[in-house]
Amino acid sequence: MRIGDFELDMQALPAPLPIFHGVAANAADWEFAARAVLQAGGRLISLWSVERGEGAQRQPLVCAAYVAAQGLLWLDLPLASRAVHYPDLSGIFACAERMQRAMADLSGVHASEVRDQRPWLDHGLWTGDLPPLARCARPAAAMPQSRPNGYPFVRVEGDGVHEIAVGPVHAGIIEPGHFRFSVVGEKVLRLEQHLGYTHKGIERRFTELAPLEGYRLAGRVSGDSTVAYAFAYCMALEAAAQCAVPERAAWLRALLLERERVANHLGDLGGIGNDAGLAIALAQFSRLREDWLRLGKTLFGHRLMMDCVLPGGVACDLDADAVRSLEQQCQQMQREVLAMRRLFDEHAGLQDRFIGAGRVSAALAQRLGLAGMAARASGIVTDLRGQFALPPYDTLAVRVASHRNGDVAARVSVRFDEVLESLRLIREMLRALPAGPVQQVVTLPANAALGAGWVEGWRGEILVALELEHDNGALRIARCHCHDPSWQNWPVLEHAMIGNIVPDFPLINKSFNLSYSGHDL
Amino acid sequence: MWKIVDRILRAGIPSEPPPPVRAEPGDEVSHIQQRLLDILGKALTIRMVDAGSCNGCELEIHALGNPYYNLEGLGIKFVASPRHADMLLVTGPVSRHMATALRRTWEAMPDPKLVVAVGDCGCTGGVFGAGYASCGRVANVIPVHCTIPGCPPPPIDILRGILSAVSGHGEAPPPVST
Numbered sequence: 001m002r003i004g005d006f007e008l009d010m011q012a013l014p015a016p017l018p019i020f021h022g023v024a025a026n027a028a029d030w031e032f033a034a035r036a037v038l039q040a041g042g043r044l045i046s047l048w049s050v051e052r053g054e055g056a057q058r059q060p061l062v063c064a065a066y067v068a069a070q071g072l073l074w075l076d077l078p079l080a081s082r083a084v085h086y087p088d089l090s091g092i093f094a095c096a097e098r099m100q101r102a103m104a105d106l107s108g109v110h111a112s113e114v115r116d117q118r119p120w121l122d123h124g125l126w127t128g129d130l131p132p133l134a135r136c137a138r139p140a141a142a143m144p145q146s147r148p149n150g151y152p153f154v155r156v157e158g159d160g161v162h163e164i165a166v167g168p169v170h171a172g173i174i175e176p177g178h179f180r181f182s183v184v185g186e187k188v189l190r191l192e193q194h195l196g197y198t199h200k201g202i203e204r205r206f207t208e209l210a211p212l213e214g215y216r217l218a219g220r221v222s223g224d225s226t227v228a229y230a231f232a233y234c235m236a237l238e239a240a241a242q243c244a245v246p247e248r249a250a251w252l253r254a255l256l257l258e259r260e261r262v263a264n265h266l267g268d269l270g271g272i273g274n275d276a277g278l279a280i281a282l283a284q285f286s287r288l289r290e291d292w293l294r295l296g297k298t299l300f301g302h303r304l305m306m307d308c309v310l311p312g313g314v315a316c317d318l319d320a321d322a323v324r325s326l327e328q329q330c331q332q333m334q335r336e337v338l339a340m341r342r343l344f345d346e347h348a349g350l351q352d353r354f355i356g357a358g359r360v361s362a363a364l365a366q367r368l369g370l371a372g373m374a375a376r377a378s379g380i381v382t383d384l385r386g387q388f389a390l391p392p393y394d395t396l397a398v399r400v401a402s403h404r405n406g407d408v409a410a411r412v413s414v415r416f417d418e419v420l421e422s423l424r425l426i427r428e429m430l431r432a433l434p435a436g437p438v439q440q441v442v443t444l445p446a447n448a449a450l451g452a453g454w455v456e457g458w459r460g461e462i463l464v465a466l467e468l469e470h471d472n473g474a475l476r477i478a479r480c481h482c483h484d485p486s487w488q489n490w491p492v493l494e495h496a497m498i499g500n501i502v503p504d505f506p507l508i509n510k511s512f513n514l515s516y517s518g519h520d521l
Numbered sequence: 522m523w524k525i526v527d528r529i530l531r532a533g534i535p536s537e538p539p540p541p542v543r544a545e546p547g548d549e550v551s552h553i554q555q556r557l558l559d560i561l562g563k564a565l566t567i568r569m570v571d572a573g574s575c576n577g578c579e580l581e582i583h584a585l586g587n588p589y590y591n592l593e594g595l596g597i598k599f600v601a602s603p604r605h606a607d608m609l610l611v612t613g614p615v616s617r618h619m620a621t622a623l624r625r626t627w628e629a630m631p632d633p634k635l636v637v638a639v640g641d642c643g644c645t646g647g648v649f650g651a652g653y654a655s656c657g658r659v660a661n662v663i664p665v666h667c668t669i670p671g672c673p674p675p676p677i678d679i680l681r682g683i684l685s686a687v688s689g690h691g692e693a694p695p696p697v698s699t
Contacts, residue, residue, distance in 0.1 A: 125617050126654060127653060128653065132653050139652070147621050148621060168618075168622045169622050169623075171601035172569075173583050174571065176622065197616065197618045198573045200614055200616045200652075201652045201653055201654035204652060216648055220575040220577065220649070223576040223578070223580060223673065283587075283588055286588065287532065287535055287587055287589065289584070289587070290584060290587045290588075303675055306577065340528070516576070517574065517575045520616075
């Protein structure tokens with residue numbers, strides 16, 4: 001495969017999307033490949049580390065997932081041992097930096113000559129002398145006694161500069177994380193995040209589960225994206241097992257994914273309005289979201305649609321009545337959302353808070369690799385549903401929402417557009433829903449296999465990279481890496497805050513609404 | 522301004538009406554609300570801590586504030602400081618990294634303090650279990666009065682759990698295993 005002027009040997013993996021796997025011959029190729037992807041206009045999705053092979057032959061590898069014009073490229077770089085460093089990619093893709101730090105914490109493989117040597121997910125409290133994802137590591141159970149290590153934040157110095165420390169326990173119903181603001185008066189000079197508080201060892205936990213059970217854990221990587229993660233996990237497992245899902249199941253998965261997108265945007269639009277002082281936004285949107293979730297409970301058996309997507313298909317089916325009530329709800333929701341949009345657009349006080357707040361220019365977004373919905377609000381129009389459309393999206397001509405301003409107002413506008421487009425897509429899907437079974441039996445492969453799942457969740461692209469291996473006659477999960485677009489977007493939030501005032505932080509933060517759990521794993 | 526009034530009038534009051542009996546799920550909301558008022562007769566303040574959840578439970582706790590459940594309308598309020606709180610609502614398996622923050626939050630609350638663990642993870646460790654980075658259930662770190670199972674529990678169950686904690690029906694706090 002040719003990427004720019006670089007030739008790579010890549011094999012297509014059996015997946016409904018163009019996903020390729022290949023190996024970089026050496027460290028120099030690893031770096032060349034990254035540069036070639038960047039020059040060809042591609043992007044880095046994720047970096048992680050695995051160990052392959054048996055016993056003494058076990059070898060660490062670093063893996064990268066890129067998106068190029070051809071599709072998703074999963075590239076491996078074998079390392080002779082954990083002590084061998086691999087080339088740092090953060091000079092090519094800025095978003096690589098934290099992922100490389102996390103890899104050092106979890107797998108014990110280090111990039112060479114990196115500037116920032118601070119641990120990222122590891123707060124100095126895990127037991128055991130081996131990194132937790134090392135295959136022969138047997139870390140002891142966590143004991144809640146000792147206190148975490150201090151984290152060396154970057155200090156801003158100067159006349160009148162002081163720090164505001166927030167978290168990990170925040171002042172609302174939010175996930176935990178630490179934010180360190182360096183401010184002068186109200187103005188933020190620098191925001192530095194310290195995350196990893198919700199790290200609960202998900203990737204190690206995967207290796208303790210049966211391959212057919214892993215979808216439940218995947219669906220709990222980030223609760224607000226449960227459909228997207230379960231979908232991606234199942235896509236990866238089905239690719240490894242070379243099993244295709246029935247057509248109706250593929251359509252229903254997309255329908256659930258769009259319903260999840262709508263539910264999250266409804267909740268966030270209310271929250272964003274509320275953070276700018278418009279209480280009616282929260283009252284109305286939380287009512288609409290509740291209506292949406294209640295029908296989900298009635299038709300799919302779960303308010304958040306957890307465990308509705310499972311290996312081989314989906315756990316629920318729709319009859320004619322269900323189709324009718326979904327259709328009616330979409331119609332009604334469209335009316336209500338349009339009315340709220342008019343209210344938002346014509347409210348001068350609200351627009352005054354939105355416009356210009358937390359601005360991320362297209363150039364900055366491009367440089368930092370901003371992903372998903374937030375990227376679309378900064379003029380970077382990437383949406384898997386349009387770019388590499390999976391059935392049924394290939395027949396629906398998804399209209400990808402975008403905006404150029406990159407501020408809170410732009411993210412609000414993109415969210416409104418996406419709600420309306422998802423409502424259209426749901427109605428189109430309901431109209432053309434193919435008949436047939438909704439699930440089929442997944443037969444696990446006879447040999448070790450790998451597969452990737454790649455789904456446009458409401459926040460952005462979600463990737464699940466799954467490796468299965470044989471162990472005493474049974475097939476088990478050797479490694480399951482989950483990637484959330486929050487990895488790309490958290491560092492951008494630090495930049496978005498520069499020059500804004502402290503009271504606008506909740507508003508700007510909410511306009512992104514990034515996942516802590518999906519990032520910390 | 523007119524648009525806001527128009528929206529308010531059109532939407533009406535969706536809060537579920539006071540019921541005579543506990544028959545329909547819709548009625549149950551009001552029934553629980555009334556019992557809360559009978560027992561407390563005043564405001565209840567809650568400090569919520571996510572000790573490592575997947576954020577599913579947070580979504581459902583948030584939903585308690587929507588006009589259907591109308592939690593604030595009852596005088597039940599989520600507060601920012603543990604020093605203002607009567608009840609600690611905890612979600613998630615307690616991640617190793619949150620154990621200290623959770624314990625400190627609990628220590629900062631004035632007595633008497635109630636602790637309610639929300640969700641399967643908070644009750645048992647859930648799908649994440651206990652491991653190198655997870656201390657498992659909330660009761661492994663601080664004493665818990667009441668548990669609300671579910672993944673995530675729907676808002677109505679969370680409301681019910683809060684009720685059972687304030688009416689003293691919660692279990693006696695087990696000793697914290699160390």
